[in-house]
Amino acid sequence: MKIIVVSKRHGSTRSFTLGGWTRALLSACMVGIPVGAVTLAVSQHLSSNSSDILTAESTEAWEETLVEQQSQVERAKQDSERKLAALTLRVAELQARLVRLDALGERLTTMAKLDTGEFDFGRSPARGGPEQDIDETTYAAPDFQEALEQLGAQIEDRQQQLDTLEALLAKRKLQNDVFLAGRPIKKGWMSSRYGRRSDPFTGRIAWHAGVDFAGKEGSDIIAVASGVVTWSGERYGYGQMVEVNHGNGFSTRYAHCKENLVKVGDVIKKGQVVALMGSSGRSTGPHVHFEVYKNGRTVDPATYIHRASR
Numbered sequence: 031m032k033i034i035v036v037s038k039r040h041g042s043t044r045s046f047t048l049g050g051w052t053r054a055l056l057s058a059c060m061v062g063i064p065v066g067a068v069t070l071a072v073s074q075h076l077s078s079n080s081s082d083i084l085t086a087e088s089t090e091a092w093e094e095t096l097v098e099q100q101s102q103v104e105r106a107k108q109d110s111e112r113k114l115a116a117l118t119l120r121v122a123e124l125q126a127r128l129v130r131l132d133a134l135g136e137r138l139t140t141m142a143k144l145d146t147g148e149f150d151f152g153r154s155p156a157r158g159g160p161e162q163d164i165d166e167t168t169y170a171a172p173d174f175q176e177a178l179e180q181l182g183a184q185i186e187d188r189q190q191q192l193d194t195l196e197a198l199l200a201k202r203k204l205q206n207d208v209f210l211a212g213r214p215i216k217k218g219w220m221s222s223r224y225g226r227r228s229d230p231f232t233g234r235i236a237w238h239a240g241v242d243f244a245g246k247e248g249s250d251i252i253a254v255a256s257g258v259v260t261w262s263g264e265r266y267g268y269g270q271m272v273e274v275n276h277g278n279g280f281s282t283r284y285a286h287c288k289e290n291l292v293k294v295g296d297v298i299k300k301g302q303v304v305a306l307m308g309s310s311g312r313s314t315g316p317h318v319h320f321e322v323y324k325n326g327r328t329v330d331p332a333t334y335i336h337r338a339s340r
């Protein structure tokens with residue numbers, strides 16, 4: 031290789047001829063310098079960055095964060111497991127309560143002799159609606175949630191049935207108890223009807239405002255319906271008398287008693303013994319004079335005596 035060097039100042043030229051070794055050295059310099067520069071820059075860049083990340087302190091901080099996150103995940107896992115266990119227990123409790131509610135409902139339905147078709151506590155509630163396909167890939171409700179929803183619907187259904195049943199029974203009980211029916215005695219016979227008759231004392235035609243039941247002295251006189259005692263004591267013509275208000279405009283009177291067993295204000299039940307049969311007042315012998323008042327006027331008690339008890 032021949033190198034010609036031109037001098038600017040003198041215009042002269044000089045030439046050198048390079049041997050094998052010199053040539054190799056020059057090439058190494060020409061290629062080596064840029065490569066070395068790049069290598070140096072990269073290595074400096076790397077070392078400056080890694081010094082930010084990988085100091086002992088920062089490494090420690092990273093490890094701490096990692097440990098903290100791991101424990102958070104662990105806590106969350108334990109927490110959800112605990113919650114799931116509690117929920118499972120709650121579902122089991124609800125199912126047990128539902129079984130008891132069903133049993134109660136069935137017993138009430140049987141006791142009340144209700145149509146069991148209307149109230150069916152053994153079956154799941156009747157529901158419906160068109161079938162709609164659910165894309166399994168986009169919707170997958172967990173079994174647990176489904177079970178909860180089913181349970182909720184069942185409880186709601188039983189609640190409604192029991193509410194209706196309660197209302198029905200309450201109404202029936204009220205009607206039954208206030209419903210005037212039957213005789214005011216357990217033993218005895220009807221000795222005088224309601225209406226016109228000849229007066230047992232004067233023999234003249236008189237109005238008999240009630241019916242008489244003759245029986246043994248001291249035998250039970252019973253209330254024909256539940257109510258509140260509004261009179262208990264001596265009353266002109268009636269002797270010892272008990273009056274009971276049954277509400278709905280109805281009241282009854284039990285007269286000529288030997289002894290009254292209730293006092294004014296007492297709440298009495300249908301069939302309760304209110305007095306003992308006697309012959310006090312205007313009476314010819316042991317009997318009970320029984321009157322029924324409807325809106326303040328006497329009516330024939332026979333209508334109520336003969337109608338069937340509900």
Ligand SMILES: [Zn+2]
Pocket residue numbers: 222238240241242318319320
């Ligand atoms: Zn009478």
